[in-house]
Amino acid sequence: MTFMRFENIKTMKNLLLALISGVLLAIAWPTYGIPFFIFFAWVPLLMMEHNITRFSNIKKKSLTVFCFSYITFLIWNSVTTGWLYNSQLPDGSKSLLAVLFPVLTNSLFMSVFFLFYHFYKKSQGTYFGLMFFVAIWMCFEKLHLIWEFTWPWLNLGNVFAEYHQFVQWYDTLGATGGSFWILICNVMVFYTIRIWEAGRKRKSLIKNVSMSVGFIVLPMVISLVKYDIYSPETIGTINVAMLQPALDPYTEKYQKDSLTIESDLLKLASENSKVGLYRAPGDPKPNENIDLYLAPETSLPGIGGFSERGFHNSLLINNIKSFLSQHPKSVYAGGISSYYVYKEGEEKSSTASYLERQGIWVDNYNSAIQILPTSQQPEIYHKAMLVPGVEIFPYIKVLKPILGNAMLDLGGTTSSLGVSDERKVFANPYNKSVIAPIICYESIYGEFVTGYVKKGANILTIVTNDSWWGYSQGHKQLLVYAKLRAIETRREIARAANSGTSAHINSRGDIVNELPYGSKGALTAKVNLINKETFYTKSGDFLSRICIFVTGALLLFIPGRKYLVRKK
Incomplete structure (x- = not known):
């Protein structure tokens, strides 16, 4: 009876450790949290796994580790992405599945990968197990960047998006480098605790604590110095007007007449055809011409879509061309819904759908378009x-x-x-700008965004409609994640959002100026053009690729080690 009570106490202690990790991970997250908790948020979870593996007498240890870790990740996912609940069904009610499916599924994926670490550590010991933990979690984050269930929202390197001054070195290692740094720091703190518990040696404790603190603090100090001395090498500037129509995505955006929506957009543009409203200090002086009018994601046509075979006959596009002809050397770029109808015998993509009533094959796209005032055909890019x-x-x-x-x-x-198979950039004959037409969700993918820069982009534009979740952490988190893309590529960002927040972000990750959520208007900004490529732009997520190799090597180490033991 006493033994059972003792086991129950240990189980409750391990459950408490799992709960603490979940809370620490959650309260570290932007935009409401304090990211410095992230450096030891994993430690209670690692201690829980170690206690169950080494000191517990329960029969189903692996199942217990899985269940307790699932609780940790469920707390983390629920708190940080619970705003998904604001998604609405066609009848206007909240979509419970819209939050349950991603939260439960992503928590499951995380728990499975943590279980991989548990199995390896149980087989090969703590030292090699911790190496495997870092490597396998980096593999998990890389998987979340490339597979069809992609959801890198909670990749660890994103945690400093709100406190970007501390991660200026992302221009070298990217947000994946941040994930690696955070994992190593947690492992060092956990290892320090384990060494102290095993030996109670003060000298060893001081040494390990000093190393852990140094590994946490030194990159931040380097970053702060880098932030202070950084000065971009620009090749010019352009004046941008970021249009924010503030249409409700459920009751207006896809119900209003297309011409009415366009008329409102062009009215915003016309009222800001000269720089003036919502200016920030150092931005263009009033009466300077706008070089780029930037509209948000799927801002046109409202109902339906543009036929990509009929751009030249489109009344909406010709209206924009007419507007631009009144503003010499100005360009329009923004998001549209488009579709492509296949001719009989034409090779179809894997995403093409057959419309039985019309008897045609068609591809639908979420696209970005650039329109010039000339007879030139608009350029198009499909969200990838x-x-x-x-x-x-x-x-x-x-x-x-x-x-x-x-x-x-x-x-x-x-x-x-x-989708488009490759990144595409938009240039024009009027100025030196080469814009990256990043569409909404694409802005959370670091290495993906470098693809635009490699194509010659000297300014990042983000068109987004993140008002599906109302005034919540959803649009706030997506905004600050863009700051990391600015640092990684050292490119300035012009961001046009349907309801907000439209913003100008400089190449240090600072939000220079913004148009608040829910406001209707246009934000004007003088945006620097930068050509120099960062190390991260050239190398991408090379740390993730190294970790994939290390994971494979550590797995091959198991039979190799057994062979050597048998040989001895």
């Missing part, structure tokens, strides 16, 4: 990183027969949008 469940049905051939139309309950889709 799609939101799982909403814009892409993950692994549709396998899951559609199982799930059917369940994605509709997430406010999602029963098919997938088409």
Whole structure:
């Protein structure tokens, strides 16, 4: 009886450790949290796993580790991405599945990868186990950047998005370097605690604590110095007007007449055809001409989409051209919904859908467009990183027969949008700007964004409609994640959002000026053009690739070690 009570106490202690880790991970997250908790947020979870593996007498140790870690990740996911609940169904009610599916699923993925660490550590010991923990979690984050269930929202390197002054070295290692740094720091703190528990040696404690503190503090000190002395090498500037129509995505944006929506957009542009309203200190002086009018994601046409075969006949596009002809050397760029109808016998993409009533094959796109006042055909780019469940049905051939139309309950889709295979940039004959047409969700992908820069982009533009979740952490987090892209590439950002927050972000990650959420208007800014490539732009997520190799090596180490033991 006493033994059972003792085991129950130990179990409750381990459950408490799992709960503490979940809370620490949650309260570290932007934009409400304090990121410095992240350096020891994993430690209670690692202690829980170690206690169960080494000191518990329960029979199903692995299942217990999985369940307790699932609780940790459930807390983390629920608190940081619970704003997904604001998604609405067609009848106007909240979509419970829109939050339950990603939260429960992502927590499951995280727990499975933590269980991989548990199995390896149980087999190979603490030292090699901790190496495997860092490597396997980096692999997990890389997987979340490339597969169809992609959801890198909680990749650890994002945690300093609000406190970007401390991670200026992301221009060298990127946000994935931040993840690696955070994991190593947690491992060092955990190892320090374990060494102290095993030996109680003060000298060893002081040494390990000093190393842990140094590894945490030194990169931040270097970053602060870098932030203070950084000065961009610019090749020129352009004046940008970021249009913010503030249309409700559920009751206005896709119900209003297309010409009415366009008229309102062009009215905003016309009122700000000269720089003036919402100026920040150092921005263009009043009466300077606008070089780029930037409209948000899917700002046109409202209902339906543009046929990519009929741009030249489009009344909406010709209206924009007419507007631009009154503003010499100005360019319009923004987000549109578009589609491509295949001719008979034309090769179709894997995402093409057959419309039985019309008897045609068609691809639908979430696109960015650039329009010049000349007769030149508009340039088009199709969003490549799609939101799982909403814009892409993950692994549709396998899951559609199982799930059917369940994605509709997430406010999602029963098919997938088409994509561009490569990044595309927009240049124009009037100035030196080469813009990266980043569309909404794409702005959380570091290495992906460097693809635009490698194509010659000297300014990043982000067009977004993140008002689906109302005034919540959703649009706030997406905004501050963009600051990391500015640092990684050392490019300035012009961000146009449907309802907010539209913003000008400089190449240090500072938000120079912004148009608040819910405001209707246009934010004007003088944006620097920068050509120099950073180390991260050239190398990308090389730390992740190294960790994939290390993971493979550590797995191969298991049979190799057994062979050597048998040989001896």
